Amino acid sequence: MNNLTRRDALKLASIASIAALHPGNLHAAQQQHPPVPVWEVFELTLDGPSTGNPFVDVTLSATFSFEHRTVTLDGFYDGDGKYKVRFMPDTIGAWNYKTVSSSSLLDNVQGSFAAVAALAGAHGPVRAHNIHHFAHADGTPFFPFGTTCYAWAHQSDELQQQTLQTLRTAPFNKVRMCVFPKHYEYNHNEPPFYPFDRTAAGVNDFTRLNPIYFRHLEQRIGDLRALGIEADLIVFHPYDNWGYSTMPAEADDRYLKYLIARFSAYPNIWWSMANEYDLMRAKSKADWDRFFHIVEQKDAFAHLRSIHFSREMYDYARPWVTHASLQNSEFATAPEYIANWRKPIMFDEVQYEGNLNRRWGNISGEELSRKFWLGVMVGCYVTHGETLLDPAGPFDENTTPTLWWSHGGKLHGASPAQIAFLRRLVEDTATHAAPGSPAVRAGFEASANPYYLNATAYQPDGKTAHTILYYFDSHQPIWYEFPLPDGAFTAEWLDPVAAEIIPQPGTYSGKAKLRLPGKPFQALRFKAVRAS
Amino acid sequence: MNNLTRRDALKLASIASIAALHPGNLHAAQQQHPPVPVWEVFELTLDGPSTGNPFVDVTLSATFSFEHRTVTLDGFYDGDGKYKVRFMPDTIGAWNYKTVSSSSLLDNVQGSFAAVAALAGAHGPVRAHNIHHFAHADGTPFFPFGTTCYAWAHQSDELQQQTLQTLRTAPFNKVRMCVFPKHYEYNHNEPPFYPFDRTAAGVNDFTRLNPIYFRHLEQRIGDLRALGIEADLIVFHPYDNWGYSTMPAEADDRYLKYLIARFSAYPNIWWSMANEYDLMRAKSKADWDRFFHIVEQKDAFAHLRSIHFSREMYDYARPWVTHASLQNSEFATAPEYIANWRKPIMFDEVQYEGNLNRRWGNISGEELSRKFWLGVMVGCYVTHGETLLDPAGPFDENTTPTLWWSHGGKLHGASPAQIAFLRRLVEDTATHAAPGSPAVRAGFEASANPYYLNATAYQPDGKTAHTILYYFDSHQPIWYEFPLPDGAFTAEWLDPVAAEIIPQPGTYSGKAKLRLPGKPFQALRFKAVRAS
Secondary structure, eight states: OTTOOHHHHHHHHHHHHHSOBOHHHHSSSOEEOOOEETTSOEEEEEEOOOSSOHHHHOOEEEEEEETTEEEEEEOEEOSTTEEEEEEOOOSSEEEEEEEEESSTTTTTOEEEEEEEOOOTTOOOOEEEETTTEEEETTSOEEOOOEEEOTTGGGSOHHHHHHHHHHHHHSSOSEEEEESSOOOBTTBOOOOSSOSEEEOTTOOEEEEEEOHHHHHHHHHHHHHHHHTTOEEEEEEEOSOOSSSTTSOOHHHHHHHHHHHHHHHTTSTTEEEEEESSGGGOTTOOHHHHHHHHHHHHHHOTTOOOEEOBOSSSOOOTTSTTOOSEEEOSOOGGGHHHHHHHHOSOEEEOOSOOEEOOSSGGGOBOHHHHHHHHHHHHHTTOEEBOOEEOOOTTSOOSTTSOOOOHHHHOOOOOSSHHHHHHHHHHHHHHHHHSOTTSSOOTTOSOEEOSSOSSEEEEEEOTTSSSEEEEEEEOTTBOOSEEEEEOOSSOEEEEEEETTTTEEEEEEEEEOSEEEEEOOOSSSOEEEEEEOOOO | OTTOOHHHHHHHHHHHHHSOBOHHHHSSSOEEOOOEETTSOEEEEEEOOOSSOHHHHOOEEEEEEETTEEEEEEOEEOSTTEEEEEEOOOSSEEEEEEEEESSTTTTTOEEEEEEEOOOTTOOOOEEEETTTEEEETTSOEEOOOEEEOTTGGGSOHHHHHHHHHHHHHSSOSEEEEESSOOOBTTBOOOOSSOSEEEOTTOOEEEEEEOHHHHHHHHHHHHHHHHTTOEEEEEEEOSOOSSSTTSOOHHHHHHHHHHHHHHHTTSTTEEEEEESSGGGOTTOOHHHHHHHHHHHHHHOTTOOOEEOBOSSSOOOTTSTTOOSEEESSOOGGGHHHHHHHHOSOEEEOOSOOEEOOSSGGGOBOHHHHHHHHHHHHHTTOEEBOOEEOOOTTSOOSTTSOOOOHHHHOOOOOSSHHHHHHHHHHHHHHHHHSOTTSSOOTTOSOEEOSSOSSEEEEEEOTTSSSEEEEEEEOTTBOOSEEEEEOOSSOEEEEEEETTTTEEEEEEEEEOSEEEEEOOOSSSOEEEEEEOOOO
16 A cells, blocks of 8 residues: 555545445444555545434444544534544554444444555644644644635635645645635625525524535645645634624534534644634633633544634633744744743734735735744744735725735735745755754754844754754844854855845854845855764 | 124134133123123133142132022133133023132132024024923924934044034934043044043043043034034943043042033033943942932033933933933833833934944844834934945954944945935924924824824924824835824825825825825825915
8 A cells, every 4th residue: 555646545535435334234244444544534424314403413423443542533414314424544554443323324333444654745634843843743844834815715616726726836834714704804705605504584504504615615625735735724703794703602512513523534724713712702711712622622633723813812821722823923022932831833913915004914025024034033933914905906995806815816925935935944954954864853943042033953862953044134244253053064145035045155163254245134044064 | 793693703702712811800800701692602711720730629610690590610621721611691681700719810700791692593402392302492393313423533633524524414413422432343443632641551640631632522512513413422431441431430520520511511412421331330320320410410501411221221210311312122112111201212222224243233224214213103213323334345343444333434324315304304393384383392292002103293282283294114005094183184105215205186184095105114294284
């Protein structure tokens, strides 16, 4: 199975899924499924009751076991009498499962499959790593360079395809996106589907979820996965025109559990409990804590969990939060955040490259890229967004232009190329290591007392500098004496705006005096020379 | 005397000065002097003892009286047996004086002169006004747009002349300058004169001041005055190679009193007790307080008094401090400073336009100008400095290039033109007022809750907006709806970098929606339309 291509494997999984099991035949016998690579989705489809309201009437769970380990998770109703259970194996070997259901049609279904080696490029879910950094489940470092397309999955199919086309070459490996449709300034269009049954007059039946809606969304999650992009799923948000921000608690919980049952076997999802949770007046703090607890309890794959605020910061110290998801640009405070929370810090909303009337949507591309640098220099990560109105078009809050931040489409700004440059510099620490091995402690550590902002990525010993980045921000020294740590280093001038690397001759060690470009917003990279 | 030119008046004063009085002839009679315009320097020169040490042996003071008012101040020894008393009348009319001295040659000298109308352009010393703004003694608003030339008066005469030539067209109306010579990175040259007698081996006699040194300095103060520039005199500083930062308290006090006696009748001086006081380890906090008290007691003309810190902020709330002189760029904190201290806030060191290795001396011209805007937007004032090394020259801390910040010379940077533009905008509020009179409440008040930074200069009633400046900083809205106060306004786009004003058609009131340039670092001005 090591030689299976991703396409082959997905085909096999697809076949397994299509062959819906007829439980009547199987209650006694073990069903043997085709092999599934580690970090791919195993999907069990069962025929069950379609009368009444399957979303509330029928319970279904399955326990997957591998040697002494067992993992129990919920299935979900996918409409038309079909029930599904999804699972993502993390270990090579023989896995067995057995269902429990309130419906005898779905109960005590048993089977097994072999989990085989991961496909090339599949590394499993991203988790916190090295305190304030990230890595995939298999240890591969993950450096989030995310973007924001809140409602891209709720636009026309043509626009969604354009968004995917854009993401194919964009420098982003994470997308913040809303599960629910969005209604907000510059965003007044209806979604193609609705997440709940709903009358023509717009009355929701929150007890009946719409499988078409979620099937569509999981297709998009899969599309992102194929591009190597994490889907940072925003579960609740306040930009609502349909009643989804003010559902009763019971409906909230049912919806959240449904998301977990459907999506958690996808390796590339993150849980963002809300965007701007504090603007959702109908929810209490206890509600948010409860949602976190539901995810803790139900997500068998321990995907990342956070929540995003507008003004009142959530207490990211709470143990059920895996990382901070900030709306501010307090980079100078980041070392304190890290020291207090011992978690990764995502600056998920630092204002967008754009030209809207709004402060949050009208910084220049240079300023946004600058914030990415400021974030990396303090050992954190920053998220992109773009809100550029066409200067030739009509532009006020009553029009619905296509803005990347909400609708997706095309990128027009200056920042993506600059962010791509920084991403390469950061990923270089994991791929071009000296003296010959990846820096397993991947991720930059801020200098404790920087005269100029600088950050170091360490070699596997966690002590020896691998790469040192200096970022001079608005400073433009024409020379500086750099206090280098032990070792010899090459030096390169970096122009973060022009995305240029200008190697400097020779090697440097000790107190290294270098001439510098003498213009603002420049950077420098020292790389450890391979020991001879 | 109203028709006297400045030159005529100075000639008269000069004659009075040259005609040194022979006290033997005068003890009985009133000496009648030529008239002196208000805010000019009246100087009385007396022959006295030259034996012993006149600096410590002889006391001399004079009391000037106008009707019921009396003002007592000290004279000083100017070498060669000459003693001087300087006075600056603030009121038109007949002034009398009478000396008191430990020397019978100088005691009980009496005389009188008429103070006549101020010369055109002379407005008297600058003082705090409207809580956190400044005005000359005659009420004329003063908006400080200062620069920093710490040691310009201690360079070659040629370089000093070049500095004055530069200042003639530069946008600066205040210069921070050290009384003592300076020894620091990039500044290792000896001064042409020393402030105290000193042996060839460099041993100082702190009991003997060098009149040549101070005569030279007051010539420079006069040169600045002729250019309409305030001399922000730095009394002590830590950049010392000669022992002036570690004198005994007695010598400190004698030196300070000498400065006051010599210089305080110049209308254009400010007292800065120190630069980076907290780096002067030989001084205690009590010393600084004592210096302030000496100035309070001895400076009959109540010039502005402040002190500048490096890291440990002096307590600017103390009543003897007239304004804050900050070394930081905490513009966002300025409203709090103003609320707490109820004084003008000078951001006197916000880093300099330059390219040195040092953080404090290598920001871009655009960044420095930006800080001027940020300061004005919060109702404060900012000071310029330039530390630009010639990229073609040798440049490290052991060379002595000519840097404006220390030596004067020429300006090479981009910021002066941009600062000139802002200064004109600010001064416009005092000179081109609507509806027809100067805004006597001159000075900008920050908006309490700015969505974008904005500040208002009010009309004489203190309530009606005269000019509203918006500064968008890194934001680049392509449109915005401005919440205007009562009244109708014209609007102009301002480009602070290109120093351009682009008038917008029509007038605006209420919620005024305007198209904007959609690029960063732009500004907007609303001016009240004259009531019809």
